[in-house]
Amino acid sequence: MSNSILVCAKLSKIYFDAEAKIQVLKNINLTVNTGELIAIVGNSGSGKSTLLHLLGGLDKPTSGDVMIAGKNINKLSEKEKCRLRNEYLGFVYQFHHLLPEFTALENVGMPLLIRGVQPDIISEKAAHLLDLVGLKNRITHKMSELSGGERQRVAIARALIADPLCVLADEPTGNLDPHNAEKVLQLFIYLQQSLKTSVIMVTHDLTIANRAERVLMLQEGQLLQ
Ligand SMILES: Nc1ncnc2c1ncn2[C@@H]1O[C@H](COP(=O)(O)OP(=O)(O)OP(=O)(O)O)[C@@H](O)[C@H]1O
Numbered sequence: 001m002s003n004s005i006l007v008c009a010k011l012s013k014i015y016f017d018a019e020a021k022i023q024v025l026k027n028i029n030l031t032v033n034t035g036e037l038i039a040i041v042g043n044s045g046s047g048k049s050t051l052l053h054l055l056g057g058l059d060k061p062t063s064g065d066v067m068i069a070g071k072n073i074n075k076l077s078e079k080e081k082c083r084l085r086n087e088y089l090g091f092v093y094q095f096h097h098l099l100p101e102f103t104a105l106e107n108v109g110m111p112l113l114i115r116g117v118q119p120d121i122i123s124e125k126a127a128h129l130l131d132l133v134g135l136k137n138r139i140t141h142k143m144s145e146l147s148g149g150e151r152q153r154v155a156i157a158r159a160l161i162a163d164p165l166c167v168l169a170d171e172p173t174g175n176l177d178p179h180n181a182e183k184v185l186q187l188f189i190y191l192q193q194s195l196k197t198s199v200i201m202v203t204h205d206l207t208i209a210n211r212a213e214r215v216l217m218l219q220e221g222q223l224l225q
């Protein structure tokens with residue numbers, strides 16, 4: 001069995017609009033090994049979110065392939081892709097995408113609810129994760145009642161609840177103070193070491209990036225070491 005959880009080969013993305021064609025990613029190759037912590041840095045607009053979305057199967061590349069746990073995700077049906085994402089990946093969106101009318105606990109538990117896990121098991125696990133990200137006293141708050149950094153931590157807990165093999169996190173510490181950013185990083189490192197979870201995080205914070213085993217820079221559509 002292969003030691004890599006996620007592989008992309010010759011991945012390109014071109015956005016077409018009325019006047020222009022923007023090539024955001026040019027023939028990107030990346031292999032993410034099991035239990036590896038990778039940081040991706042790059043200027044605003046360099047294509048970091050685009051790359052993460054392609055790696056997570058949330059958007060289609062113009063060309064190239066993404067393999068997750070040995071499966072080519074662009075050869076799967078939408079339904080199979082959703083299942084693979086739910087089973088293997090945890091995604092922290094740059095703009096969170098949490099359900100505003102639901103509580104922190106319900107948002108975090110959603111990926112397990114989709115899998116049909118028993119509600120009391122979900123609640124217990126969701127509460128534990130919320131505690132780990134420092135939100136023990138916010139579990140019954142609705143998203144609309146939480147601050148930006150608190151929402152971000154709810155999004156991180158949600159990405160982790162189904163024990164993903166790989167976490168794709170877009171600016172997971174972007175809204176956080178150094179203390180809470182460190183807490184999130186410690187949680188990633190803990191998962192990496194105890195469960196061999198791979199983590200790919202996009203960050204603008206070089207102190208955070210330098211804690212990763214590999215730092216890659218996205219520049220002019222290419223991923224540089
Ligand atoms: N749906 C789209 N249609 C056209 N252009 C797009 C689309 N999505 C993104 N772009 C363009 O592609 C480029 C890369 O966007 P992307 O969101 O990946 O950047 P980023 O590196 O994540 O930036 P930031 O650090 O600001 O989040 C940008 O120039 C953006 O304007």
Ligand SMILES: [Mg+2]
Binds near residue numbers: 048094
């Ligand atoms: Mg982005």
